[in-house]
Amino acid sequence: xxxxxxxxxxxxxxxxxxxxxxxxxxxxxxxxxxxxxxxxxxxxxxxxxxxxxxxxxxxxxxxxxxxxxxxxxxxxxxxxxxxxxxxxxxxxxxxxxxxxxxxxxxxxxxxxxxxxxxxxxxxxxxxxxxxxxxxxxxxxxxxxxxxxxxxxxxxxxxxxxxxxxxxxxxxxxxxxxxxxxxxxxxxxxxxxxxxxxxxxxxxxxxxxxxxxxxxxxxxxx
Numbered sequence: 526x527x528x529x530x531x532x533x534x535x536x537x538x539x540x541x542x543x544x545x546x547x548x549x550x551x552x553x554x555x556x557x558x559x560x561x562x563x564x565x566x567x568x569x570x571x572x573x574x575x576x577x578x579x580x581x582x583x584x585x586x587x588x589x590x591x592x593x594x595x596x597x598x599x600x601x602x603x604x605x606x607x608x609x610x611x612x613x614x615x616x617x618x619x620x621x622x623x624x625x626x627x628x629x630x631x632x633x634x635x636x637x638x639x640x641x642x643x644x645x646x647x648x649x650x651x652x653x654x655x656x657x658x659x660x661x662x663x664x665x666x667x668x669x670x671x672x673x674x675x676x677x678x679x680x681x682x683x684x685x686x687x688x689x690x691x692x693x694x695x696x697x698x699x700x701x702x703x704x705x706x707x708x709x710x711x712x713x714x715x716x717x718x719x720x721x722x723x724x725x726x727x728x729x730x731x732x733x734x735x736x737x738x739x740x741x742x743x744x745x746x
Contacts, residue, residue, distance in 0.1 A: 529590040529599060532578065536593055537567040545616070554614050558591060558598050561621035568593055575614055579605075586630040586667055588622060601628060601664060624665035629698055631657040634706060635670045642675040644709035649680040652708045658686070659698045668692035673706065683708045 537544065537555060545555045554572045559565040568591070578584060584602055591598045600619035608615050622628060634656055639645055658671060673689055684707045686697055697704075 529588050530578065530582065531590045531592055531597075532570055532574065534568040534570045534591050534593045537569055540567050549615065554617060556617040556619060558593075558600055558619045558621060561623070563621065566593065566598075570617070572613065575617070579614065583633070583669070586632065588664055588667065589619075591619060599623065599664075601630075622664035624663065626664035627661050628664050628667075629659055629661055630667055632660045632662070632668055632695070633657050633670045635672050636707070637672055637674045638676040642678055642709070644678050644680040644682060645675070647680055648712040649709040650712060651675070652710045653706075654708065655704070655706045658706070660691075660695045661698055662692070662695045666692070666694055668695055675709075678709050680709050680711050 534556070535553075537548070540555075548555050548569050549572070552572050553569040554575050556568050556570055557565050558568060570591075578587075578589070585605065586601075588599060588601050591600050598619070599622055601622050602617055603620045604618040605614055606616040607613065620628075634653075636651065636653075639651065642649075642651075645651060660668070660671075662668060671689060671691065673684055675684075678684065683705050685703045685705055686699075687703045689706070691697075
């Protein structure tokens with residue numbers, strides 16, 4: 526496994542709502558490390574450092590080394606609860622992983638050569654169906670993104686998962702269908718606006734016809 530970013534943690538001797546609130550008041554975030562057939566460990570991390578990691582990395586798709594005293598744990602964040610108002614983390618769940626662990630993560634999709642894409646140059650519109658794809662990947666080799674080259678796609682074409690070169694060791698969790706990631710849609714054609722005066726001329730013609738009808742009625746009387 527490649528070198529991971531390190532998060533320094535402390536053990537929590539007590540758990541519960543009261544203890545968690547006290548930790549948050551002291552600028553720390555309660556968390557737990559679980560998995561790998563070992564006992565869970567209740568920990569806390571400095572909230573400022575945790576927020577930096579969240580803003581710097583794709584947090585839920587990044588393997589970290591959480592150091593608790595002299596013990597190091599390779600972990601992947603699996604769940605994070607945020608405060609509903611200020612969005613500061615209030616609790617994090619970490620899953621123990623090894624270099625051989627296969628894990629499911631959401632990998633963002635990046636589109637290349639949009640400016641040179643055949644269909645987009647002809648006025649087509651890129652319709653993104655999936656901004657992220659859930660993949661099974663080795664914990665020690667989580668891809669930062671899936672790159673899709675749009676260069677040869679034309680209007681009416683679709684990008685399916687089977688056409689994409691996936692990172693080594695990665696496979697989509699959806700295996701029962703060749704799902705669509707994006708399409709090049711035809712441009713929307715707006716109705717042409719009426720030329721100035723056309724509407725008025727039609728109204729005048731209709732009014733003239735009504736007047737003629739009334740005049741004909743007066744003559745018959």
